[in-house]
Amino acid sequence: MAKFALRKMRRKGLPSMSAQTVESRTSTENPSDSAGTSVDLGPASGLSCRECGQRFELGPIFACELCFGPLEVAYDLPLGDPEALRKQIEAGPENIWRYAPLLPVPADVADKPNLNPGFTKLVKAENLARELGVESGKLFVKDDSGNPTHSFKDRVVAQALEAARAFGFTTLSCSSTGNLAGAVGAAAARAGFRSCVFIPHDLEQGKVVMAAVYGGELVGIEGNYDDVNRFCSELIGDPLGEGWGFVNVNLRPYYGEGSKTLAYEICEQLGWRLPDQLVIPIASGSQLTKIDKGLQELIKLGLVEDKPYKIFGAQAEGCSPVSTAFKAGHDVVRPQKPDTIAKSLAIGNPADGPYVLDIARRTGGAVEDVNDEQIVDAIKLLARTEGIFAETAGGVTVGVTKKLIEAGLLDPTLTTVVLNTGDGLKTLDAVAATSQATATIRPSLDAFRDAGLAH
Amino acid sequence: MAKFALRKMRRKGLPSMSAQTVESRTSTENPSDSAGTSVDLGPASGLSCRECGQRFELGPIFACELCFGPLEVAYDLPLGDPEALRKQIEAGPENIWRYAPLLPVPADVADKPNLNPGFTKLVKAENLARELGVESGKLFVKDDSGNPTHSFKDRVVAQALEAARAFGFTTLSCSSTGNLAGAVGAAAARAGFRSCVFIPHDLEQGKVVMAAVYGGELVGIEGNYDDVNRFCSELIGDPLGEGWGFVNVNLRPYYGEGSKTLAYEICEQLGWRLPDQLVIPIASGSQLTKIDKGLQELIKLGLVEDKPYKIFGAQAEGCSPVSTAFKAGHDVVRPQKPDTIAKSLAIGNPADGPYVLDIARRTGGAVEDVNDEQIVDAIKLLARTEGIFAETAGGVTVGVTKKLIEAGLLDPTLTTVVLNTGDGLKTLDAVAATSQATATIRPSLDAFRDAGLAH
Incomplete structure (x- = not known):
């Protein structure tokens, strides 16, 4: 931007x-x-x-x-002393300020009035894993809808x-x-x-x-x-x-540095381990670059063991300048005029696009996109498997994860973290047409039986 | 019910x-x-x-x-061993299952797939305290909009x-x-x-x-x-x-037992102390009675020091069978036909009404109600002071708190916890009419200056 x-x-x-x-x-x-x-x-x-x-x-x-x-x-x-730092972090508050030693904030930040976001759930998504063909215990959703105003x-x-x-x-x-x-x-x-x-x-x-x-x-x-x-x-x-x-x-x-906390939390919640694969939505691309920065810092600090990880970027087809450039092998990102239901990702000229391309290529990841119908399907897939109602941006990452697995680009045997950055309550319109009552009946047992709802 | x-x-x-x-x-x-x-x-x-x-x-x-x-x-x-129990709880997960030894659930409940609700923020509400005339450091909002589907x-x-x-x-x-x-x-x-x-x-x-x-x-x-x-x-x-x-x-x-966890969390988050006063919304009345039950259990278990506390119930004027009974000195609750914007509290014949009356009277609390306009004002008061966007039920508790202080029934020098049980995103209609853009201008500095927005 x-x-x-x-x-x-x-x-x-x-x-x-x-x-x-x-x-x-x-x-x-x-x-x-x-x-x-x-x-x-x-x-x-x-x-x-x-x-x-x-x-x-x-x-x-x-x-x-x-x-x-x-x-x-x-x-x-x-x-210098990763063990002491880890202990300090673990003893800190259950929000982003546990990472204050790694953020551009004063040491006493937790005492100042603020919304104390972060330390949202990293959900082990066994049902979703089963649907996507991911090995048991390997798929996680980092659910940032749990933040105070329900987005990252x-x-x-x-x-x-x-x-x-x-x-x-x-x-x-x-x-x-x-x-x-x-x-x-x-x-x-x-x-x-x-x-x-x-x-x-x-x-x-x-x-x-x-x-x-x-x-x-x-x-x-x-x-x-x-x-x-x-x-x-x-x-x-x-x-x-x-x-x-x-x-x-x-x-x-x-x-922008706030997005580093997603990297810190994911690794700490995995038991101070790097994931093998991350699927991250791209709007300006800033979040993806800062998550990479955060992971690199954890390695430098000795808080996690250094090992390869792959970063995958996720866009909506209706606003896919970065995935288009990735697939074409370009280094520059050509602006697009957005037309997608994933409005929180609809930045047609993403400032950090070139950096995203660098990171996806350097780590061996990819950038992929899904269309509006796939976004809606993915929102509903996540809701019916894990009980997480995601914003359209979460539909983009889940949909892209599915597509990447089908294309053989994302390894379903490795530890994978998919980001949900916002809350479905904010984008109800996206799923309204296809989320309706399954039946409407008179208040009688006969009507209930006739509707085929018993089991 | x-x-x-x-x-x-x-x-x-x-x-x-x-x-x-x-x-x-x-x-x-x-x-x-x-x-x-x-x-x-x-x-x-x-x-x-x-x-x-x-x-x-x-x-x-x-x-x-x-x-x-x-x-x-x-x-x-x-x-028998409160210290061991406290340690066990504190070492537990950051959700309601930390209290598994006090709940009707198996010991391994945290390993089973569920949404892991609870351990929501207890927000020290200094700005709200100032507006309501409560002593600094004494007012807290227990914000249950942080739960997975954003309600208690x-x-x-x-x-x-x-x-x-x-x-x-x-x-x-x-x-x-x-x-x-x-x-x-x-x-x-x-x-x-x-x-x-x-x-x-x-x-x-x-x-x-x-x-x-x-x-x-x-x-x-x-x-x-x-x-x-x-x-x-x-x-x-x-x-x-x-x-x-x-x-x-x-x-x-x-x-119903799930509501006890609100009592446990409030006390633990206050440093294993009972609050002096609680303001709790009344729908069926179950939540209020279970919070009282939870507080009594903590006393029995030796996890908090026994001392008096007052429980206040909050209703909407348009559905106030319990506050009506309380004020009239009745033991029975006469059903009402609900007509209020606080739809999540609109139970005209609350099953636990008589128990609520008992608890309010036994603890020296009260039951009060506020009208729809006061509910909207209170939602906006909480939002502009603490950045918490509450459901109408939260407007009821904050509005009732204000009214109780003005009436001299709630002591502004004592530790007080006000419950917000849901999320404003679910009741947008309640505040829509009065939450609009403050100005609409052409995209020019002159227009900005003319609108009096500079400072």
Whole structure:
């Protein structure tokens, strides 16, 4: 998204937002944001450019001033005594803050008011395994619908919130068409931040309600999601946006790190073991890259034994720029105009697409897609086998897992973790047509018998 | 419900379902249900009548053959070494099965496929405390929206499921208009049971989808909820219903015990301390009575120090038979015809109403109600202060808490736990009218400035 926004800004001649410009504005116009080295974000030691490696001090910046590459958090990780670190983690709270020594947050983060997301269930999916032909004991669903606002977004927003606190921001903001709006609204409410969320003005009523109920500002923008994003980029570059932390723009480097916690939890819940295979949905691609980053950190820290693992990316056919590039053997991702029921994955120009391709190829994985009908079938398959009602994104990963097994790309004898990143209650429409009463009868035993319901 | 159903059955001359008749049917017609003493439900030693104390063997029965009183589970509790028991619990899984030694389930319950509900967050609600005038550090929300299907029903269904397993049932069933349908469908799917859920045929589309997605039988009954219940009672008494476990009818004694886990968790999460005050919603009243039972057990077991606590019951004004009786000083509860947005609490003739009155009076608590507008305000208050989006039942408890404080009945200087038993995503309609975008603007900074959104 950062890269995408920047490309668009440059193309359209909008104000740029490189590291340099933000830093000077911050230091001259907003003395409360001293940023830089005085900021306490725990083990985070700075930001580094993913493209050219240039280092920057910690601050509300997201793009390299040299090459416009995306910035990511660099760490001084607690190397040296894995046993002590493991014990510290295991003694920590039952949420993402048990991994505070590995995240860009202060050591006392668990004492601050936040939603305490994470440590969601890793469900051993024996019934689903049987249906998919996976060996018993080898298939797991990481079910992030158990988060406070029922999607993985609570993980990333919680990181952005801590960065916002550290930088002295008072408003938490984002552009969104769904899960993110609720996650930001809820996190801001609990932490005592003002929130201001921007949405397309014609969003479905249910989603408006879910975003508005937390009482922050909810602003409908006359235009589509691209218009909303362009407006947000303008606002960040303007004095009007001062003191505003846009979780997925100027706080994006911190925000993204939240997805690492999925990797940590999966390995810890497997008994401090790497899985052999992971199936991860791709929207911007950030989550997949950060899970890989998290796994690599665990290896570096000695918390898990180093061994090969394969990462598989999952897209909806109606928005499959990365799987298309993967299958064509391309390094670049060609944007698509999304048309799929998996709206939480419908990013036509995914900022981290090229990195996803790298990771899938490096680990020996793949990127695959499924169509809307397969998504619905997979949602219902997961529900009827494991009692987990997934959002459309979960239908994408389960559907892709099935397809990869059938194609011989995913080994059904190895430990495999499939991600469900959201809750079916948020995308009821996807399954409404095919999830109805099986019969309607008069209240009598005769009617019941006649309907063939007895057994 | 058991008592209510039986009263109705007797009134209408329907087949009775006393302990005796069920036991004899079970032993002669269904040899796989040997029931009786050979059933392993852990510390559960039998059933006893809440009215006359008569004991029965463990079995799929719910009413006393002598007096038609409701049956409840009796235990051989692990008395004697509280320290060892506490350690055992703390070393257990992060779900209700950590309390297996106190529940009617076999010791190896955690190894069986189920949804592993419970151990939901006890949220220290400092922002809400400030708004309600409660002393800092004293107000907590027990947030059961974190359960697998996002309501406390997962707790009770999980108990019923283990009883169903023990009695050799193969179908899990219930009558429902909402939360219970999803909880039963999901639990049955995961455990490999057939499920058959009965609903009024004209239920809202969203609720039908939530219940149907788990793939079990979902039967619309032409009639209202009373008709559905009457039909289910007939089915249990007929050979057609053989092998069927109705979680809230013939498995009700076990089902109800799931609510004790709320008491256990609250005390453990408070550091093995009793709270001073609890605010609990009343539908049938079962949950409130079982929480009291759970607190009493913890005292008996020496896991918490004995001290007084007050239990407050919360109802919606549009369905307030218990609060009406409480305020009038009556011992009996006069049925009402429900008319409230809090549909999950809309039981006009609550089976456990008289017991609730006893407990509220014995502990020095009270029963209060709030109207629909106050419920909506309270849902939004909780959302904007703590980032918790509650179902209407949560609006009832928070609204009642506010009212009790204003009336001087609830002491704002004491440790108080307010229950939220469900998720706002399931009752979006309640807040839809008043949760909307705060502004709609063109995508320009000028429009943003003109709307007064900058700060």
